Structures are given as structure tokens and as C-alpha cells.
Amino acid sequence: MAIKDFMTNDHRECDNLYAPLEEALNEGDFDKALELFIPFKNAMLKHFAMEEEVLFPKMEEFxxxxxxxxxxxxxxxxxxxxxxxxxxEAIENKNQDKALGLGETFMIMTQQHNMKEEQILYNMAEQLPFDKENILEEMKKVKI
Ligand SMILES: [Fe+2]
Ligand SMILES: [Fe+2]
Structure with a gap:
């Protein structure tokens, strides 16, 4: 699989972990929100770490x-x-307005960020002369 496809798919998986969290926040169900927050946060941190620890340093070599x-x-x-x-923190403090506002900011920032990666950065990566399969394997091994 190409790095671009793998990472674009991972963006969608992160979005899919966020959607039920937003739903729980809308319902004011903070116990559920806290439970959903953990896998969402871990998926985001893992995605960022795959980029910052493996993909971006490899691209920077070129x-x-x-x-x-x-x-x-x-x-x-x-x-x-x-x-x-x-x-x-807003979820732990059961502050619904704050959590929903931060959630909206998160969504806007992340959509714009992901779009730039999907349209520019990942294409750039695909064109650089390094072993894509090997880098993809290294990315999958990243631990947070
Ligand atoms: Fe990123
Ligand atoms: Fe990304």
C-alpha cells in the first residue's frame, strides 16, 4: 500500500473515533465522552508520531x-x-460548552491540516526516492 493511501485512511479512522465523542458531548454524557476520548487521543498521537518520528525525518533527508x-x-x-x-480537561471538568467549542476548533484545524497533507505532503513523499515499503513498516511500529 502507498504511504498516501495508508495515511489518508488513518486520517479517516481518527475522524471516525472523534464522531461518537462529539455525539456524547452533544448529549452531555461525560462518562461516555471520557471513555471515547482515550482511544481518540491515542489514535491522534500515534498518527502524529508516525509522521514526526518516521515519515517527516525521512522526507527531510531529501x-x-x-x-x-x-x-x-x-x-x-x-x-x-x-x-x-x-x-x-474540559471533559474531565464536565464543561459542555467549552468541550463543544474546543471540539469544533479541533475539527476545523484537523480538516485543514489533513487536506494539506493529502493534497501536498503525501504526494511529495510518494515522489521522493526512498524505500516506501520500509518506511511504512517503520511507521506502523511507532509506539506512543
Ligand atoms: Fe500531520
Ligand atoms: Fe497526517
Missing amino acids: VGSGEGPIYVMKMEHAQIKSIIDQLG
């Missing part, structure tokens, strides 16, 4: 590590991680 698109992606990861942490 394109350098200046303030280009990879740098922007890492900045956005940091912003999204901060939103996820704040969302976790």
Missing part, C-alpha cells in the same frame, strides 16, 4: 528541514495536540 511545509505541519501538530489536551 528536502531539508528549513521552514518549509514539513515545518508548518509540525507546528500544526503542536497546536492540535494542545487543543486535544484542553478538550480532555
Whole structure:
């Protein structure tokens, strides 16, 4: 499987873990929300780690590590991680308005981020001359 397909599919799987969490927040069911928050957060952190620990460093070997698109992606990861942490706190504090607001911010930021990766970054990765199968295997082995 191509890196682009694997990672695009992983974006969808993360979205699918977020959707029921948002539903629980809408219903004000904080016990359920807390339960759903954990696998969602872990999937997001694993996805970011696959990019930051394996894919992006490999790409940087070819394109350098200046303030280009990879740098922007890492900045956005940091912003999204901060939103996820704040969302976790809002759920623990049973603050529905805050949690829903943070959830919306999360969705907007993540959709824009994922679109940039799917339309630019992953295509760039596919065109670079490294062993895609090997990098894909390394990505799957990442632990958080
Ligand atoms: Fe990313
Ligand atoms: Fe991604």
C-alpha cells in the first residue's frame, strides 16, 4: 500500500473515533465522552508520531528541514495536540460548552491540516526516492 493511501485512511479512522465523542458531548454524557476520548487521543498521537518520528525525518533527508511545509505541519501538530489536551480537561471538568467549542476548533484545524497533507505532503513523499515499503513498516511500529 502507498504511504498516501495508508495515511489518508488513518486520517479517516481518527475522524471516525472523534464522531461518537462529539455525539456524547452533544448529549452531555461525560462518562461516555471520557471513555471515547482515550482511544481518540491515542489514535491522534500515534498518527502524529508516525509522521514526526518516521515519515517527516525521512522526507527531510531529501528536502531539508528549513521552514518549509514539513515545518508548518509540525507546528500544526503542536497546536492540535494542545487543543486535544484542553478538550480532555474540559471533559474531565464536565464543561459542555467549552468541550463543544474546543471540539469544533479541533475539527476545523484537523480538516485543514489533513487536506494539506493529502493534497501536498503525501504526494511529495510518494515522489521522493526512498524505500516506501520500509518506511511504512517503520511507521506502523511507532509506539506512543
Ligand atoms: Fe500531520
Ligand atoms: Fe497526517
